[in-house]
Amino acid sequence: MNKFFPAKAIESVCIGKNFHFLRLTPLEEIILPIYGQFYMLQCGETYDPLLKRPFSIFDYDATYLEFLFRVKGKGTSLLSQTKKGQLVYLLGPLGNGYPQPPGDFIVVAGGIGIASLMPLLKFHQKRAILFYGARNSDELVMRDRVSEMAKHYYFSTDDGSIGQQGLITDLFFNFLDSNGNLTNLPVYACGSTPMLKTLREITEKYHIICYASVEEYMACGIGACLGCVIKIKNYDDISGFQYSRVCKEGPVFALKDIFW
């Protein structure tokens, strides 16, 4: 079984203005991922862009791999032009993934962060309380597909076009305030750094365990380049932190361990 393999695009569709969905069939037998792991996908066939791009696995089984991503720069724009039937080269599964939830759990997703959390919802149907926020209803992408897997779900948008107007972390905080009995559930999160920072304040206040998937520029994805490091607390070091590789020790870290 190979971790570097070609796959054929069997579905490649734009979702709204800014997102793209890709469903691939691996042409070789693959190693099944665990939720929260990621793949490096080749974007285009030239040296520009040079590097593969990292994407969390959105959904999978032994016969397909799905990716949902925001079209943001040169690489993602090229990848979004993938035609049905076209070959895409992938490297993966990579990274550590989320720990298995012990029972019910909470999911907090900011925008496209939902892509990384989807497999948790899928493989633990009706076990998660989902908080999913984005700028507007267009960016609350795939909300029907993900919310039907949750036990309960809550949406928020910055403009109020769907769900509650405001930040998802505010919605989550208010929810905890009125459901004190749920503060024993672990939280799984993926979203922007400001979202994760606010989430840390909330989860620390309530002493809730929170696992967060983070993102960094990455060259190799396999731990060799040391390009994707973030600061992780380490009290044995005089500075109080160490650098850990997002691709290897991550992308999932205990939120309390991140050194901000």
Next chain:
Amino acid sequence: MENVKPDLTTKIASLTLKNPVMTASGTFGYGEEYADFIELQRLGAIVVKGLSYKPKKGNPPPRLIETPCGILNSIGLQNIGVETFIKEKLPFLRNLQIPVIVNFFGDSISEYIKTAEALSGVKGIDALEMNISCPNKEAQWCIFGTDARTMREVIEAVRRVTNLPLIVKLTPNVTDIALMAKIAEDSGADAVSLINTITGMAVDIIQRKPLLANVTGGLSGPAIRPIAVRMVWEVCKAIKIPVIGMGGITTYKDALEFLIVGAKAVAVGTANFFNPRATIEIIQGIENFLLENNISHINQVIGSIKL
């Protein structure tokens, strides 16, 4: 003519490589990172991530950014240090039965000496590659390898404390690379390798800030290859010791350019990041090229440039 498997054997000082393809330091970790993707035993040699005597934390992120056909990085020489390397990484490398070349550096001459001494006489280390593209804290943090006098001093100092084959890795950020190569040769180097990354900078035009936390970084990848080929050619003409060529090698054709201008071996760097099988594909490609062109030995390619 009979299709006999061509001989790819090449020599770097006292090392015999079964083929001329090695890895470039800093792009291949300690080897084990690539074990999932290739048969490491097939490599000509393995060059590990640069070591300092003590572990080094490296630079704050962002540490790398992509530029057209290249990468700009300022990892800051993060590494686990000599002791941990010998204890935890070397046993795996030793088992591969291919030459293991350890890249190392220091921020002062005494650090270089200490590190070279600690790496010498250790079973499983076959050669040292000396990174001189780093700052010297005893001389206003100027780069060892860009100042002829300091460069001579540090190479001579290391030469005195090790019997291992000593490869000096040259920085391209100099006016006359051939002159620097000559100094390395005169100072006791057994071989030189080049080029290290070219110093560059990229700017976020909205924030008006550098894209790397360290402001500047080293450029690598296909973007720098023609510069590297030119420099390797200039160096090959100037010195007698073997030259290891590198800089943007991505395919076997790129590797052949370096060999033709005179490099005895090549190193594959940034390509490992986007194609973890690059080294093996390049070895296979060179072999096929020789076969198709009825060339029986790689030596017939090395230095065969027609001017």
